[in-house]
Amino acid sequence: MRHCLLLFVVALLLQNSAPAVEPPNVVVILADDQGWGDLSVHGNTNLKTPNIDSLARDGALFERFYVCPVCAPTRAEFLTGRYHPRGGVRGVTSGGERLDLNEKTIAETFKSAGYATGAFGKWHNGTQFPYHPNARGFDEYYGFTSGHWGEYFDPPLEHNGRPVQGNGFITDDLTDHAISFIKASKDRPFFCYLPFNTPHSPMQVPDRFYDKFKNAALKLRAHDAEREDLMMTRAALAMCENIDENVGRVLKTLEDLSLDQKTIVLYFSDNGPNSWRWNGGMRGRKGSTDEGGVRSPLLIRWPKQIRPETRVAKISAAIDLLPTLTDLAGIPVKSDKPLDGVSVAPLLLGTAFENQADRMIFSHWNGKVSVRTQDFRLDATHRLYDMVRDPGQQHDVARDRPEVASRLTQAVARWKADVLADLKQDDRPFPVGYRAFPITVLPARDGLPHGNVRRSANAPNCSYFTNWTSADDRITWDIEVSTGGRYEAVIQYTCAATDVGSEIELSLNEHRFRGKVIDAHDPPLRGKEHDRVLRSGESYVKDFKPLSLGNATLKPGRGLLTLRALSVPGQRVIDVRSVVLTLVEPDSPR
Template sequence: MIRLFLLSVFSLIFIFGLFAKSNVVVFLTDDQGWGDLSLNGNTNLSTPNIDSLGKDGASFDRFYVCPVCSPTRAEFLTGRHHVRSGVYSTSSGGERMDLDETTIADLFQKAGYATGAFGKWHNGMQYPYHPLGRGFDYFYGFCSGHWGHYYDALMERNGKLVQGKGFCVDDFTTEAMGFIESSVKKDKPFFVYIPYNTPHSPMQVPDRWWKKFKDRTLEEMMRNRNPQKEDRLHLLAALAMCENIDWNVGRLLKKLDQLGVAEDTIVAFFHDNGPNGNRWNADMEGRKGSTEEGGTRSPLLIKWPNGIKPGTKVMQIASVRDLLPT
């Protein structure tokens, strides 16, 4: 059943792509846990825009990814187990996909789509492992697995270093919105991949969100399984970063509406692994780096007004590898 449902969501794009040309936007966040959404019951934060993807589309209850960054990204991009694609680590070359792998961007590109990636790549830094060698027409962001500073940082635009503008997640979103608008003006369908790099450390977030959380008292039922392990400042910063992500998701959804393409654009959202700290995660064992459920369970939310009935619930088990092949 799960494969039949995903077939209706993704494969129709490839099968009927030459006719329908539906657009696709995929958000992937970094170190955000299953419990870091108000949709999943966390009352310590509010994520209405992300939540709306599930409420207005489909929400997957048992969706699984890898315990760390690069393997999950490789499995999404190739639809294959990360080891089969050549990815076995997050550094020292172990993050690079084999060059004979076909990526989801390759498929969209061959179908005539404008393809763009905006954010943290983490599947190879130099060409031909670079996004521009893996099916993307346009890339803005950074290719390593970690960035040391999130404000006005040096970024890469299509192979050239440029000065970023403001907070990186806001910057990535603005760049993605510009790419989408340009594609619409050219009457060209688009596939946009937005792998945000937060709430991964360093724990930096704009004052607008930090001021909301810095003095926050956490609800007693929304604590880690062992509150003594909590790093309060790290936890509050992570929640603030998650709300910043939500705001940016809302910005992009609004842009799709303004451009008149929201009805026929698939928007998907999921995480690369479990939370990067000891915070509420529905009492699941494990966190980032662990193969226990808390380290590998992710939300998967998919909105497609022209193809998915609002409020659809999928309870069957699925994984990130299911997205491309089905």
């Protein structure tokens, strides 16, 4: 009896003395178009990134980490732990960037575990609710949902679906809001996602960063030096040093709040470099499924859990981040679909790790697929490279290693049949009118021009419609109204004084909104004055003005939202940035 009582008391004391396991905070920082070689920790002496480098010094550096060739697919794979075609992500604009609504995100998983969740930056996986980040698990969102933006200084942004004016340089501003979120959430576990939009073009950066590089002699050059645009490289490196400063601000905030010891901080990029510049001699850049297009930095710090200066040599990918972070945090994955990624937490914590010996990681873009194993890469044209002896992919060894080439070729065929089968023709309309999110923005990016109407730039992202000259011209959006009721329609427009007076109609099936352009609004274009390099794809921007077309009742269902002019007294009608439909009075539920 005494023996049993003694054992009970000892067990109770041990239980009471055991430290409580606190769920770690998580901060994920994502750069946009930053190559593997754009960090000093990887040997680039052209720039200094001490704050980002410190994550490797105090934590782990992954030597072979892979993402997608372009932006939106990588973001989708991070969010879901699944290859991007499975989630319907087939492009980077015009709706192809949207992540299917039946996919569960990493934010939903952490939110279900009691975490405060916030995202601050470039979303790029859907604009309209319920594709919007506020519907995908993020309580707080500040940034822009498009693929790229046309102005980085005091830009137009949004906060939880409502338009706001950014303050200062965009990367600094996004960091300010992430820091505010961290401070507001310091007394509970939080998941903070900070997806920057630099060094993606347009190449804009404050003077104090650019001045260091504008005349710099760069010792390290692109593998094919004659293809390198030095002005582009200098601007990109300046933007990377700006990112590094902002990473330092986040780390300092965690330290000041005494949160640094219980916060996982992870840093990576979404694809290879957006220009030819030094990248460790790898072949390919952004858009390529070769090593240089898909190899990314991955640095992760968790004091007292991940040993300083840990080096992870095993291959891993963006699809691994969701299972890894949930594993480290000790929370169950919310998704009911099988993940393509695996947890690499054992590699970080020094415990046993299985299922790596024959692992294959697939890279896809525009129908091209390559596959990477620990030692080999089979490229999109079935050339085989020994990546240990030939990291620059110079020598095809398919004839020398036919068994490897055959095995990987068959694996690619199976992967295409399995994963790309999900990439069917995109027939998803743009959703409008949810009670939980009554304001729906339909940007020019998601519409189609007809007749004389043209986009302001070849790249739809951040464009507006212009050259609207005739009553026969049309602009259309394929939409589906979720909630019937009374809506207000507002157009974001500009109009020269000589063109005032056009009568405009917006129609959906039998329903009509109508208005007249009474006020001239013809502001200058913005952006060129801040560019360090002449832009080639992104539109310049201007300040648009709202024009209300009044209210009308819309019924639930799908249809073609059509914008046209009933009369055109001048040379042109208007330029259009977006149509905004607001659910003013929903129908009463039956």
